[in-house]
Amino acid sequence: xxxxxxxxxxxxxxxxxxxEYIVDRKLWVTETNCYWEEADPHPDxxxx
Amino acid sequence: MQVESxxxxxxxxxxxxxxxxxxxxxxxQGTWADDNDVDFVPMISGPxxxxxxxxxxxxxxxEKWGSPLCTIxxxxxxxxxxxxxxxxxxxxxxLMGFNEMYNNPPPVDLTPQEAAxxxxxxxxxxxxxxxxxxxSPTLNAKTxxxxxxxxxxxxxYAERNNSQHPCNxxxxxxxxILI
Numbered sequence: 001x002x003x004x005x006x007x008x009x010x011x012x013x014x015x016x017x018x019x020e021y022i023v024d025r026k027l028w029v030t031e032t033n034c035y036w037e038e039a040d041p042h043p044d045x046x047x048x
Numbered sequence: 049m050q051v052e053s054x055x056x057x058x059x060x061x062x063x064x065x066x067x068x069x070x071x072x073x074x075x076x077q078g079t080w081a082d083d084n085d086v087d088f089v090p091m092i093s094g095p096x097x098x099x100x101x102x103x104x105x106x107x108x109x110x111e112k113w114g115s116p117l118c119t120i121x122x123x124x125x126x127x128x129x130x131x132x133x134x135x136x137x138x139x140x141x142x143l144m145g146f147n148e149m150y151n152n153p154p155p156v157d158l159t160p161q162e163a164a165x166x167x168x169x170x171x172x173x174x175x176x177x178x179x180x181x182x183x184s185p186t187l188n189a190k191t192x193x194x195x196x197x198x199x200x201x202x203x204x205y206a207e208r209n210n211s212q213h214p215c216n217x218x219x220x221x222x223x224x225i226l227i
Contacts, residue, residue, distance in 0.1 A: 001189040008198030013205050028224040031064050
């Protein structure tokens with residue numbers, strides 16, 4: 001994702017530190033998707 | 049509350065630090081959140097504010113999505129109400145932006161240009177007023193999500209010196225990616 005973002009951002013606006021900007025953000029990842037599961041919930045990241 | 053719902057959230061005890069539900073407040077998960085020190089992150093999921101009592105949409109960012117129109121005071125009010133609801137629980141510290149705005153063609157979803165406009169005129173100033181950190185619009189790691197988010201950042205950055213409503217990408221402290 002970060003590689004794709006950097007490729008898209010290039011040096012837009014004369015900003016040459018988009019990479020630093022992106023990697024300085026905290027990256028949050030969802031533990032589960034938004035589709036309600038009818039069976040037991042899928043294993044979380046600890047169990048996988 | 050359904051037993052299945054409680055079982056579902058209990059499954060994540062100890063493995064998550066935040067949760068969201070696409071709304072500004074939640075229904076019953078407060079005890080679970082407090083017991084497990086989990087942050088609730090309110091979300092402005094689209095160009096509208098929710099009416100938490102009726103579960104419908106209450107205010108809209110533009111007439112093409114409905115009426116009445118939303119003001120900055122409306123956004124501040126719903127966020128402050130959300131914070132007040134948690135005054136005796138785990139504090140609300142962040143606000144999450146628009147949800148996966150690349151899944152449907154406009155006007156169902158927001159273009160990056162529209163999202164950046166509403167971000168700098170409504171979302172960002174309301175977050176500042178309520179002392180909430182900003183979490184980016186949500187995206188997945190696929191091309192459509194990455195491209196939309198990059199374009200959103202460009203639009204925001206391009207308006208960094210706007211005299212009335214400057215957009216500040218530095219205020220986005222977290223990026224969220226969906227799996």
